[in-house]
Amino acid sequence: MKKVLLIGGLCGMTMLRAASMIEDECREKEIAIEVKIQNVWESPTVYMDGLDVLIQMMPLYETAPCMLVSGKPFISHFQEKQLLSSIVEYLERGGEAS
Numbered sequence: 324m325k326k327v328l329l330i331g332g333l334c335g336m337t338m339l340r341a342a343s344m345i346e347d348e349c350r351e352k353e354i355a356i357e358v359k360i361q362n363v364w365e366s367p368t369v370y371m372d373g374l375d376v377l378i379q380m381m382p383l384y385e386t387a388p389c390m391l392v393s394g395k396p397f398i399s400h401f402q403e404k405q406l407l408s409s410i411v412e413y414l415e416r417g418g419e420a421s
Contacts, residue, residue, distance in 0.1 A: 324355040325414045326373055329394060331380030332364050338380060341397040348411045356414070375418045376410055390418070 327345055329338040338360040349356040361369065363383065371377060377387045380394040390413050396406040 324357055325349070325375045325418070327356065327358045327376040327378065327410070327414075328369070328371075328374055329358070329360045329378045329380065330363050330369055330383065331360075331394065332362060334380050334398060335360070335362060337398055338394075341378065341394060344397075344407055345410060348407060349414060352411060352415055354411070354414050375414060378410070 327342075329341055331338050342358040342360055345358050346356060363369065363381075369377075369383075371387055371389060374387070374389040376390045376392065377384070378392050378394040378397075380398065382393070384391060390410070392406065392410065394406075396403040
């Protein structure tokens with residue numbers, strides 16, 4: 324099962340929407356997925372072990388032991404489909420960069 328974590332602050336509804344979009348796309352491609360969201364103001368410790376993708380809605384990390392992406396497109400909707408596609412394609416390939 325692939326694991327995705329969205330981290331952010333007060334953008335809870337945006338993270339819920341993004342999580343739902345990722346789950347829907349993965350379900351369509353028959354990718355077993357677990358998507359979680361985390362408000363870092365409430366729970367500041369981010370556990371990255373076992374993650375396939377970390378989506379950060381604010382710039383917290385420069386590196387991670389998994390695919391690390393900015394979630395800004397989910398906030399602005401600019402290039403949102405491209406980001407969603409790149410995440411799903413990465414998961415579909417088994418977590419290997421192209």
